[in-house]
Every structure is written in structure tokens, then in C-alpha cells.
Amino acid sequence: MTDDIRWEVVEESALSLPDHEAIAAMLGQAFPDWSHWYVGGRDYAGMQPERRVVGRDADGVVLAHLGIRRMFVTVGGEDVLVGDTGIVAVAPGLQGTGVGRELLDRAHAVLEGLRVAFGLLGAGEDRIPFYAHMGWHEVEGAVGTFSAFTADGVGVTETEQGGWMIRPVAARLEDWPTGEILLNGQQV
Template identity: 85%
Template sequence: MSEDIRWEVVEESALTLPDHEAIAAMLGQAFPSWSHWYVGGRDYAGMQPERRVVGWGADGTVLAHVGIRRMFITVGGQDVLVGDTGIVAVSPRLQGSGVGRELLVRTRAVLEGLRVPYGFLGAGEDRIPFYAHMGWHEVDGAVGTFSAFTADGVGVNETEQGGWMVLPVEAQLEDWPTGEIMLNGQQV
């Protein structure tokens, strides 16, 4: 890593408006096709996280970010407590520098502190190898349904096949149930 980063685990209620604005600015850069969602202090487009891992630059800009929220999802008819993990991003100028790996190491520590059985996330096809390298496992053939993000209007159910990943935290991967995944709400 070529830049000093101050890492912080922040509870959602401890963030200030300038913090939210700084996070939103970086997310808009990291996700340009969704940048219209990340304006002002709006730094999430789905479920609001309860904890965040934030990497701050010396100038007060956000260089890395992830949001986490404990929630129950239904897998094959069985309720499973997960640490839903989302809005994972590294500033475009630092992508490929190792900051993403450090972010996920810190994310795992937060999930362990929350004592959830599993971390859970939806990943784009091009991101699966990165997450797999960091210990996440793609759920083969998984179909997941969730309420679509509401930043552009009312939420509707959306179903996606593939890209659903779990990270064993306090449970074993072989104990993950099989079957359709229902998030029963939005993703972080």
C-alpha cells in the first residue's frame, strides 16, 4: 500500500453528516454507474448498515469502505443469521494496491466480533475470484431473492442466480443449508 490509511470500525449512529458525505463521494467514484444514488449524505442504497469499516486518507477522504448488518435470511426454508456485507469499495486510484485485501481482513474481524455464523454477500461475477481468495465461498447454483434498491423508486422483488457468497465465521461451511435464498428485505 502506497498511502497511509487510518482504519476505523464505526457504529452507524456515530457517523456525522460529513462522514456520510465523504463515504458517498468515494462510493460514487467506485460505482460510477450507480453514482446517482450516492449524492450528498446518501451513502447506502439498500439496507442501512449497522457497522462500517472505513479507511480514511490523511486529507479526510474515504479510501475504502464496507457496510455490515446482522440479519436473518431464509435458505431452503431455514432461517440463518448472517452478517450481510455490502457496499464494499476501494477508491479507484488504490484498486490493485492491497487495500481491498486489508479491508476484507478487517471485515472478517468485525464479523467475528458480531459473533455471526456466516458473513454473506452478493458479488458480481468479476469479483468472485477476489472474494474467494479472501476465504469467501460461492454458493453453487444459489438463487437469491431480495427487495431491489429503492434509491430510484419503490422496491420490487428481484431474483439473481449466482454470485451469492458466504464466509464461515462461527459455523462450518458444510452446515450452510441448501436451497433458494430469500433475503426478506434489501441487501446492505
């Protein structure tokens, strides 16, 4: 099945409105609690990515997707360059068939190409084992603060305890500073 998927890494500026609509349509299915959010061409949850990994079928229907954006975050008072990773999803009918692994493998290559110190993502508790299986590490005891959008577009500060996961890219795992993570912006 995964052999039939056409994969591409797309820069944000290269996406057309139909591309955004096709991505949003899949995100609305993969995150049914947020189907009110992923309407029309709204295919982002917070910060817009700078690059996306997109897998499509032969008709252009989006089957797998994630976004990455380079940003500096403050960790324990130090600035750290991360590839913030999010809006990770596989079309519901294909979940559990290995497409997520392909998607993450491609994301890891993008992170290497961006030469960030670390990949960073915030995972819901039930998704931590998946990312851990794919080589990400939960930062023990980490507390992270970011700006979340309300449904009407207001940015409000939120703090999450747990679920902050990193993947060493140009740095080593032990180089991640100890302390609070401040995104000073949205997550992808």
C-alpha cells in the same frame, strides 16, 4: 501506501452527515454506473449497515469502505443469522494495491465480533474471484431473492442466480442449508 490509511470500525449511529457525504463521494467514484445514486449523504445501496469499516487519508478523505448488518435470512426454509456485507469499495486510484485485502481482513474481524453464523454477500460475476481469493465461498447453484431499490426509492423484488458468497464465522461451511436464499429485505 496502505500504511498511511487510518482505519476505523464505526457504528452507524456514530456517523455524522459529513461522514456520510465523504463515504458517498467515494462510492460514487468506485461505482461510476451508480454515481447518480451516491449523491449527497446517500451512502447505502439497500439496507443501511450497522457497522462500517472505513479507511481514510490524513485529511479525512475516504479511501476504502464496506458495510455489514446482522440479519436473519431464510435458506431452504431455515433461518440463518448472517452478517450481510456490501458497498465494498476502494477509491479507484488505489485499487489493485492491497487496500482491498486490508479492508476485507478488517471485515472478517468485525464478522467474528458480531458472532454471526456466516458472512453473506452478493458479488457481481467479475468480483467472484476476488472474494474467493479472500476466503469467501460461492454457494453452488444458489438463487437468492431480495428487495432492491429503484432510483426513486421503491422496493422491488429481484432474484439473482449465482454470485451468492458466504464466509463461515461461527458455523461451518457445510452447515449452510441447501436451497433458495430469501433475504426478505434489502442487501446491504
